Amino acid sequence: MSKYSVLVVGMGKRGMHHATAFNANPKFQVTGICDIDEKRLTDAAAKLSGPQTGTDAAALAKSLKPDVFCFCTLPHLRTPFIKAAVEAGAKLVAFEKPVALTSAELLSMRELLRQARVKAVVSHQHRYGRHYRKVKEIVASGALGRVHTVYGSATGWMTHMLSHLIDYTCWFNDYTPAAWAMGQAAGGKKFSDNHPSPDYIGGFVQFANGVRGIYECGAGAPDQPEVAKWWGKNRIGAQGTEGFAEVLTNGGWRAVTRRDGYQSGEGAMNYDLDMPPYIQEMADWLDDDRKPHPCSFEHASLGAEIMLALQRSAAQGGQVALPLTNGLDEQALLKARTDGQPVLVSCEQNRKEFGLG
16 A cells, blocks of 8 residues: 655654654655754654655755645744645645734635645644543534533633634534634733743634634633643633533533533543544545545634634724735734733733743
């Protein structure tokens, strides 16, 4: 059986997760890896059966012509690697969230992929956790009655976490497009981070089917004291006329419904469990166009527009209509809006994690 060749760019923790999972799947073979850190590159190659290595992703891609171009890099590096993948003739591009830092970049990326007819997948792989799947199962079963609200909160800052919150609630709502968003933000300290973000952002989203989305991310987001791991204090769920169901990233799931009463179960984010199905569904899509990946760029873009609309609203005021029709630099707008503004925290652990003394 022939295998799909893979080039992985960025050999940090996430790059190794991807490369290892690709090689563990009989449909794929990592034939190339790239990183600007040569020691990291050498160490990774020794663990991956000696793929070709290089420090220039575009040059390596042109040489190898991989079927899959996967990059696991910081969020300011999106468009250059998508261009490199397209120019090398890749069939599928896989990359980390968030999709884009600005709507100007998002619209450009979308057009580039559309014209090249290249498949693209964004790594919202938490959804493969059994606790996430259980909540989706309860929502889809109708046990909540008419779903009227989806919601997500995370104490981690926006560019790390908000993309996840929005994508999984959109999944619970069957990826119904949003009609508008309105947001507010405070504090600009984390704009100096390699995942630049306001210290706190929250807002509301109106979906086309009448469902309301409510989101909070950052220093002001509520603590989840039942979860020990700070990065796992994420609560994502749905409410309906006959109950609710929600998942905690590192704290299992729970639900109360009229039909089944109180239910709960275990579950925690686990890359060893979540990555294999995420990778397998790339193979399924490459094999058959009729089997699009659940984490497709099309799905991720719906969430990215919501995330950017919340930022645009926080920076400029008012409601922002969706879909977005013009490209802006929401990062610059929001950084100017929050510069020098203090943020108020929800708990002492947030104060520590945000370096507020």
